[in-house]
Amino acid sequence: SQTIHQWPATLVQPVGSPLSLECTVEGTSNPNLYWYRQAAGRGLQLLFYSVGIGQISSEVPQNLSASRPQDRQFILSSKKLLLSDSGFYLCAWSVLRTGSPYEQYFGPGTRLTVT
Amino acid sequence: AQSVAQPEDQVNVAEGNPLTVKCTYSVSGNPYLFWYVQYPNRGLQFLLKYITGDNLVKGSYGFEAEFNKSQTSFHLKKPSALVSDSALYFCAVRDIGYGNNRLAFGKGNQVVVIP
Numbered sequence: 001s002q003t004i005h006q007w008p009a010t011l012v013q014p015v016g017s018p019l020s021l022e023c024t025v026e027g028t029s030n031p032n033l034y035w036y037r038q039a040a041g042r043g044l045q046l047l048f049y050s051v052g053i054g055q056i057s058s059e060v061p062q063n064l065s066a067s068r069p070q071d072r073q074f075i076l077s078s079k080k081l082l083l084s085d086s087g088f089y090l091c092a093w094s095v096l097r098t099g100s101p102y103e104q105y106f107g108p109g110t111r112l113t114v115t
Numbered sequence: 116a117q118s119v120a121q122p123e124d125q126v127n128v129a130e131g132n133p134l135t136v137k138c139t140y141s142v143s144g145n146p147y148l149f150w151y152v153q154y155p156n157r158g159l160q161f162l163l164k165y166i167t168g169d170n171l172v173k174g175s176y177g178f179e180a181e182f183n184k185s186q187t188s189f190h191l192k193k194p195s196a197l198v199s200d201s202a203l204y205f206c207a208v209r210d211i212g213y214g215n216n217r218l219a220f221g222k223g224n225q226v227v228v229i230p
Binding site: 094 | 205
């Protein structure tokens with residue numbers, strides 16, 4: 001079965017510090033990968049998605065970036081964090097296959113607090 | 116663009132009573148619709164989906180959803196709510212404008228089941 005991991009689970013970082021959040025998927029190959037942010041409140045904001053190694057689509061211009069160095073690894077980074085970067089970051093994966101098109105499966109999330 | 120609307124911010128229901136969480140959609144073409152649930156500080160969990168076929172879709176934890184094409188709705192239902200069903204519920208639709216790789220999520224509905 002497939003499993004998705006995110007770490008760290010929680011993170012407190014000062015303004016201006018760098019950021020690296022990691023997401024890995026097990027049990028599937030060539031997944032689509034996604035980074036979302038959920039701010040206080042509830043809505044999900046799609047930040048990045050990737051359909052393959054080195055292929056990243058950015059949805060919102062900001063001080064965040066994403067990379068996919070391996071098939072099942074997705075990294076969210078920042079060189080300098082802003083207060084507005086605080087939130088709950090969720091990684092998700094999906095695979096297009098017969099009977100299971102398009103649904104995404106989410107990781108446990110990382111709670112980031114920028115102070 | 117494809118979109119879904121969840122008109123209610125919060126739904127309060129007494130334990131044992133029927134639970135309904137509303138979702139309407141706006142799509143071009145055939146809708147692929149999904150429901151997710153999120154417990155506090157956790158990732159989203161997939162509940163069910165409608166792709167084609169029977170308008171009544173059964174999912175996890177006793178939930179079901181009814182697809183209604185004439186009303187462009189996909190309401191989530193549970194015959195008898197449990198306190199443990201208290202959570203945030205998201206409706207989503209396949210977003211065909213982006214190579215079939217994305218989902219468009221609603222803003223979410225907070226469900227509170229009162230003992």
